[in-house]
Amino acid sequence: MVFVTGATGFLGSYLCLYLSQKGYRIKASKRPDSKIPTILQNKDINIEWVDVDLMDFFDVKDHLEGCKAIFHCAAVVSFSEANKKSLWETNVNITSNIVNVALELDGIHMVHVSSIAAVGDAKPGKQIDESCRWVYKKSDSNYSITKFEAEREVWRGIHEGLKAVIVNPSVILGYDERGQGSMGFIAQIKNGLSFYTSGKTGFVDVNDVAQTMISLYELQLSGERYIVSGVNYTYQTVLDTISISLNKKKPSIAVSKWFLTSLASIIQLFNKNHPLNTFTAKSAFHVSEYSTQKLLNVIPINFTSLETSIHNMVNKKIV
Numbered sequence: 001m002v003f004v005t006g007a008t009g010f011l012g013s014y015l016c017l018y019l020s021q022k023g024y025r026i027k028a029s030k031r032p033d034s035k036i037p038t039i040l041q042n043k044d045i046n047i048e049w050v051d052v053d054l055m056d057f058f059d060v061k062d063h064l065e066g067c068k069a070i071f072h073c074a075a076v077v078s079f080s081e082a083n084k085k086s087l088w089e090t091n092v093n094i095t096s097n098i099v100n101v102a103l104e105l106d107g108i109h110m111v112h113v114s115s116i117a118a119v120g121d122a123k124p125g126k127q128i129d130e131s132c133r134w135v136y137k138k139s140d141s142n143y144s145i146t147k148f149e150a151e152r153e154v155w156r157g158i159h160e161g162l163k164a165v166i167v168n169p170s171v172i173l174g175y176d177e178r179g180q181g182s183m184g185f186i187a188q189i190k191n192g193l194s195f196y197t198s199g200k201t202g203f204v205d206v207n208d209v210a211q212t213m214i215s216l217y218e219l220q221l222s223g224e225r226y227i228v229s230g231v232n233y234t235y236q237t238v239l240d241t242i243s244i245s246l247n248k249k250k251p252s253i254a255v256s257k258w259f260l261t262s263l264a265s266i267i268q269l270f271n272k273n274h275p276l277n278t279f280t281a282k283s284a285f286h287v288s289e290y291s292t293q294k295l296l297n298v299i300p301i302n303f304t305s306l307e308t309s310i311h312n313m314v315n316k317k318i319v
Contacts, residue, residue, distance in 0.1 A: 001025045003064050005054060005098070006073030007047075010176045011113065011169075013037040015071055015210040017318070020045040022214065027063060029054060029074070038177055039318055054094045060101045069109045069217055072098055075150075077143060077181070079279050082272045084142045091146035092153065099157035102164075109220065110164035111213050112154045116202060116227060116290060117144040119168055127232075127291040130168075130225050141279045151225070163222040169209045170202030170229035170290055173309040175316050184275075186313055189242045189251075196236040196251040197260065199283065202229030202290035203238065205304035205312075207319055215299050230303035232289040241306055245314045257285045 006012035007028035017039055019026050029052040040047060053059045076090040102108040120132035134148050151166060158164050173182045212228050243250040264281040267274045
């Protein structure tokens with residue numbers, strides 16, 4: 001029996017699917033008003049849904065007893081200042097509570113989902129790896145800060161005797177029936193996006209992340225963090241690949257950083273919840289490359305190609 005938080009979310013639902021296929025019995029947390037993802041509604045999936053208040057120590061403890069592992073996927077992903085409170089409550093406080101519960105129960109192994117947003121920058125010309133030290137900057141998003149602070153809670157648990165491993169996925173690609181996350185790229189191209197930016201980052205298929213998490217648990221690795229990223233691509237390459245798959249015109253106008261940040265500032269005056277803000281505008285021009293060598297040293301992964309990931313997203317395929 002394993003416990004999964006965030007099971008109704010994008011990564012969590014794929015993780016539950018693979019756990020079930022491998023014969024695990026799953027206890028999955030949800031809120032009373034949560035919608036069960038379509039991919040987990042198959043009666044053959046060995047999953048028990050439980051309504052849990054992840055901030056309640058005793059509620060979590062009651063449901064975690066008897067489980068051998070907890071896969072902690074629950075998180076808020078937002079770059080809006082308006083969501084600062086929920087980012088801290090979910091990403092940091094819930095993680096702290098789960099760590100405290102796991103420390104009290106014997107034999108619990110925790111797999112914690114962090115993010116490349118919690119990994120520091122590399123020296124110029126070098127790829128970012130797990131050794132890069134994260135430091136506070138005024139330009140950091142609340143998402144980045146809270147994912148880093150959540151990791152600190154896991155490291156605290158490790159130092160207090162918890163068996164835990166951390167994964168830091170890059171931008172996760174895959175079909176999400178809610179249309180959230182990377183599915184936004186698909187919507188933008190369908191709506192006739194004409195602009196592209198010069199940024200570059202890591203991308204990884206959701207199936208690869210889910211299977212990596214299970215492999216790391218089965219290897220009983222602890223006290224380590226692993227960047228999980230397929231290949232580093234420019235945003236232009238990703239948008240072009242989507243355009244080809246959709247048989248749409250590729251974005252052809254290179255937008256300037258000054259123009260996009262100025263536009264973001266104006267938009268935020270009228271709509272604080274709009275996804276385009278000064279942080280997302282600036283990040284669209286940031287060039288980051290990530291190394292997965294540490295992970296490949298323990299798990300020989302053949303990462304899903306960008307073309308396959310995009311094909312699955314466009315055609316609403318799970319795998």
